[in-house]
Amino acid sequence: LIVILDLGSTNNTVIARKIRELGVYSEIHPHDITAEELKAFKNVKGIILNGGENRIVDGQAVEVREELYEMEIPMISIDYPQSKCARQLSGLPGQDVLKKFIFEDCGAEANWNMKNFIEDQIELIRQQVGDRKVLLALSGGVDSSVVAAMLIKAIGQQLVCVHVNHGLMRKNESESVVKVFRDELHANLIYVDACDRFLSKLENVADPEQKRKIIGGEFIRVFEEEARKLKGIDFLGQGTIYPDIIESGTKTAKMVKSHHNVGGLPEDLKFALVEPLKQLFKDEVRACGVELGLPHDMVYRQPFPGPGLGVRCLGAITRDRLEAVRESDAILREEFAKAGLDKKVWQYFTVVPDFKSVGMKNNARVFEYMVIIRAINTIDAMTASIEKVDWDILEKITERILAEVENVNRVCYDMSPKPPATIEFE
């Protein structure tokens, strides 16, 4: 283990990723970690101090504890010339400094890879769970799918997956979850069709935040009902990943997010957590999914918000517009895949606003909805630029949407970057 101490640099995760790519496991920890805490990890081979330009966090200068310099662990400062470290960033290019430090100074071995990781985690899961049962909310998203695949491998039928179809999934998405997990991986899967229940709760609700609240709250209630029907469950599986941990775990993290879909269960339904991906970055989660044999499409799918198509059927959700979103989204994804854009564009989807415009169909005046296409690229979803989609591809998609999607007579392309627009419309 190589420990990176977070002194406010913005590229700690980049360094951690680079070290892992060299086959050595690396974690980021707060700058004020104690020598005792570090010793408790047992296998710390080296410490990297990285504070970026000035080691200042929220206006305060930060330093590591003096006692760390007295430990017998090789330490390097890669940011700061005045550091007390024996070794500091020399003239070598970044990657070379790291390699020399990790392999020569620390004597670390390159044995961190996905195969070993999975073997280790399976062993740990078996130790933790024994012959008891684990419950998992399986949305079909990357993280929950990979956790499910890992748990199936580790404990088979002791895992109970619950898939809630809230009616806001993309076309054939719930079907594919059932196909992959029940038919192919033989998971113990409970499929809950809650479409009508969600849509009736959402009736006439136009405010986006209210919609999100209802969808999130209802999800917890449906999941809770299923959990109560089951007997003898002791654990809850969760797709927590490393960015979730460091965002809330290091002292300098600017943002604390709650990522857990089922974090709102009532007190009497609190389970011990099984979180086998909590050490992995997103791309490592995907690599883990591939290694576990999940389909490429499931592992490399674009981000899809928890409230699903609910925030793309703008304003108060109606069934006709929801279907227009679902069908146009399916066409967009199909055509993007044909053109190879699914591997290039970060996120792409359609939205349907809650107003109509005038048009002509079969020589008669129609008053129908419009579909807006959005395709963006980003690194961290904080800012985004639009994909300049080829005109011919857009024309083809437009033709298909106008011919195949009911109640639609107009297609637009959203040209707005983020900011000032956001990626989603609501």
Ligand code: XMP
């Ligand atoms: P915005 O619209 O804020 O989106 O620019 C940034 C990224 O976050 C996703 N997003 C959500 N994800 N629940 C989620 O799980 C949500 O309520 C939600 N809202 C937006 C969005 O798809 C984009 O990738």
